[in-house]
Amino acid sequence: MIIVMGNEITDAQIGTVVKKIEAAGLKANISRGIERTVIGAIGDERKLEAEMFTSLPGVESAMHIAKQYKIVSRESHKQNTIVDIGGVPLGGNQIQIIAGPCSVETQEQMDLAAQFTHEAGCRLMRGGAFKPRTSPYAFQGRGAEGLAMFRKAAAKFKLPIVTELMDARQLDAFMEYDVDAIQIGTRNMQNFDLLKAVGKVNKPVILKRGMSATISEWLMSAEYIAAGGNHNIIFCERGIRTFETAYRNVLDVTAIAVLKKETHLPVIVDPSHAGGKAWMVPALSHAAIAAGADGLLVEMHPSPCDAWCDADQALTPAELKKLMGTAGAIAQAIGRTL
């Protein structure tokens, strides 16, 4: 940690900072410049917090120089981690497209969706049974009953299933229906009790980025899960909130490159929620794969116009098939497979 002090400080003020560093078991290195004095705290920085110093007289700022995340960092684990979702590897050279409807509606809809997902060549299926909706008056999902329909439909094509967990009290149902990968939604990225709960479970977790979460906060949320013992974590970029109103979110492709550098864990992209319109999905999917994403989480509905929610962002089965074609060609262009 580095502590920067102003240009009119006393020896006593420097002494207070040094004492606080030493009390935490670290050593202090003092460097007096012309306009500022800089004190470096040498040792395990994680014992210190910036606020311990910025409240002291004479201190202008304090900042960590080492990363605050550990288990999820590439510094601690150089090789790419491949996460196994019900037998399908995510994070290796092969790119995975996880497709399916926004929400589970009926058994028939799920049966059709599973068939189309399989026919398009996708090896994993998505679908929401518990739905986070902005309005309390909107359709809230089919709940545990929806998990049953999803499991039944996917089983026919041996597709592992991915679905969102909104509250720790729903975990039992997730275990009962043997959900293959648990998705933590954007609104729950910093629901720390929920992160702790999935940290103790033996299932891969897909952690979506918060609407306006920094890369660093996102990595720390993953560290919450990892610290509980569950290291099977997949990051999912789904667009961030900005000033732009022409589309729902801004897909942050830079985040893909930065995450691949900072962490050994897989990174996927949700192009459907990012843009919010089906017609944008191909361009965003292409960009995500070209930028290095390990997979996509795409909405496809047997009949988008009749979807119970997010009808305007689901691909048709034919559009999904076409996307698989171009996505495969781009994967090849950068030396990967689909």
Next chain:
Amino acid sequence: MIIVMGNEITDAQIGTVVKKIEAAGLKANISRGIERTVIGAIGDERKLEAEMFTSLPGVESAMHIAKQYKIVSRESHKQNTIVDIGGVPLGGNQIQIIAGPCSVETQEQMDLAAQFTHEAGCRLMRGGAFKPRTSPYAFQGRGAEGLAMFRKAAAKFKLPIVTELMDARQLDAFMEYDVDAIQIGTRNMQNFDLLKAVGKVNKPVILKRGMSATISEWLMSAEYIAAGGNHNIIFCERGIRTFETAYRNVLDVTAIAVLKKETHLPVIVDPSHAGGKAWMVPALSHAAIAAGADGLLVEMHPSPCDAWCDADQALTPAELKKLMGTAGAIAQAIGRTL
């Protein structure tokens, strides 16, 4: 709801839109312009969602024109609502300053904090027992034990207590220690299961704004609580996330004026988390009161430099006392009392 259609549409496309409106029990009003055709859906809009139409061919956009929130709206309830927190009225002409430490540390610290809160003239006390921390390795709060210390300290001065709930599973402890007002933190503003849980409880809820939540989303989150039966809701603006890095958040004073217009419920401000530095708290507090806030949620610690978290944003007892003086003068300038 208004549905805007492009300039090269067919009668069949218009027909599809009209049929969908009528199927939901509303009537359609078609207005053909030169460059666009506009279809108005007349009736109860809450049965419609924009995505039902934007996925149809020829449709450019669709938008609600009526508010999506109902119980919390001023349209539905013209008079200001005064929420009673353990006997103290919030939302009337008298402004309330809720003061206390960021987190419960020890019984001694809470005893001192309660005394200073009372001596400064504050009638409500705050303190965190369950703490949402970015890092899993940081102090996570004293938990239920902290609630006990808080209750004991506050009881001596008859101060009703306000504290944060992070997970529905902690509600029993909140009831056991008879917490007077439940705070929902910024990271949980759209934790819908938690909102549903406090919607069924007979306690006032202080709902903090999400880091990048729009006013409309915030009102909808309050509507979640209200829809469950609990109408004792207080909005708390605590700064929003922007591009600016010189301070932690940007206190959004415009939100105060807009909320007072949109809802009948009280609006308070947390100047401590907004700026993130104690020296900014007086200016932000003055601004909040001048802009029309019904109260403040302020961090004060008996000895800020020794605080276990957020040490740099807590006021000293003397600073709190001074703030009460100026805040009172500003309240008077705009015709209110403190």
Next chain:
Amino acid sequence: MIIVMGNEITDAQIGTVVKKIEAAGLKANISRGIERTVIGAIGDERKLEAEMFTSLPGVESAMHIAKQYKIVSRESHKQNTIVDIGGVPLGGNQIQIIAGPCSVETQEQMDLAAQFTHEAGCRLMRGGAFKPRTSPYAFQGRGAEGLAMFRKAAAKFKLPIVTELMDARQLDAFMEYDVDAIQIGTRNMQNFDLLKAVGKVNKPVILKRGMSATISEWLMSAEYIAAGGNHNIIFCERGIRTFETAYRNVLDVTAIAVLKKETHLPVIVDPSHAGGKAWMVPALSHAAIAAGADGLLVEMHPSPCDAWCDADQALTPAELKKLMGTAGAIAQAIGRTL
């Protein structure tokens, strides 16, 4: 234009709105709903502004439904426009990579840069003579002298040149050195007098997006140039400002897809300023091309570590060559050429 009125309005208030619409030569369509009354203004909307109505009693909101941009819109011109830059076509099936240093430093540096640009297979060259710098104490560019060096170096390889114009008073020098395409920088996207100036010039204009400009504002800025008579405009996405601090800007790939839909003009991407680091450039370049960009504006320096500005974002000549390879493969994957 649509004018939405509240639920407690009088006939007189409706009458005032209608009169204002008719005074501008349009017709009014009144649609009375249960909670709101909607008035549509039928005719040429560009004669109206929302503020003409939102200041009237009873009016809640007013919004345009037709696009405010005309010449640059795809509605007015269905086919893709191909802009000719010194003989090189931009906006067709072939993708163009415009490479070169951030700033003109010396004749030797420019000679080398031109050679490497040519050798990598690029057909256009970039370089800044007038530099917008945050600090008045930083290197401000070589000015007109720099234009001379740039022209001389590029001539040897017949590379058309692209360089930034910061002030209308520099236009004479741009004409003297026959700059092939004029770049308007991000900080000047809404420098309307500058836009008017380049609107009267017979040279292609590369219009960078403002740091936090919406797509709509960006299109309107292009419309300023077009309205002056110059229709040879190229949009350049260069990353937007958000809350994220891990990289300089967030490259907005969604903007590419949206612009290609809204306008017939070419869209290119500057991956160097977007990420701000050379190591991010390949991933961002791949993403941009995959998303449908018509070209890239990339920084390359003969010796990045010695660059006078933005040293950390320039590619080496070898890195540029490698980028051309992968970019070509991705172009092919989506049916284009490089």
Next chain:
Amino acid sequence: MIIVMGNEITDAQIGTVVKKIEAAGLKANISRGIERTVIGAIGDERKLEAEMFTSLPGVESAMHIAKQYKIVSRESHKQNTIVDIGGVPLGGNQIQIIAGPCSVETQEQMDLAAQFTHEAGCRLMRGGAFKPRTSPYAFQGRGAEGLAMFRKAAAKFKLPIVTELMDARQLDAFMEYDVDAIQIGTRNMQNFDLLKAVGKVNKPVILKRGMSATISEWLMSAEYIAAGGNHNIIFCERGIRTFETAYRNVLDVTAIAVLKKETHLPVIVDPSHAGGKAWMVPALSHAAIAAGADGLLVEMHPSPCDAWCDADQALTPAELKKLMGTAGAIAQAIGRTL
């Protein structure tokens, strides 16, 4: 400047950094920690730029620790600067309200506006002759002719005049009509050639904050003016762009407190452009004054509904008078006068 290096660096890499620091005439202080090595550059930091180091192998990040602005900083000049605008002091204990219409329309309108401004007790007048408009088809201002009308109307009440300069080529007209304070608009905050131009003029400059400019960039833009010799600079906060769509901009009151700490120059606020609606102006004005602003720039129109632009954000003369009353009371509450 501090340069942070990774944990697997060589002595040679450290040597390269040290040599670069010494080549610029500064000294290096090396501090080897467990996970990182930190090198401090001791001496005049303004000679260094972060990019000089971040492009070197082994370097993770580099950051200035001294402020990059000098003349405008409070470090260089402890006392508050009082700027004289045509005889009226701005920046002292007395708060100034600069009122007037958005744009100059007619002589009659300006005569009335001047009278109402004077009658409300304001000592300075605003009005736009050159107007920055998003659309090329919107009213662009009356230009030089408008300056003449403005000067004539204000002269009758001896009101010094404030108006916006959009392009250096308009400066002659500004001198001819002896404009008392030159406003640089939000879209031109980083129009560096314009800043240089007003830096050489002997007139106070009101520098509006860019739509998404950081405090640091804003101070650097002021430094551009100051470096040219003109130290009579006034900062004007006018709301920043965020994700929120319920109002035009978010008034950033925190910026007032931070600027008053960082610079000795006056800080004023434009509550009209911040909120974008007349009904928000009182609340925002109150907040600005309570937070410590030295003045306000407020839109008032003799007849808002007939205004040629921004009709919905102008106060009526009666509303301005009322605002002056409350603003005066708040000023008194914090020990100032109006």
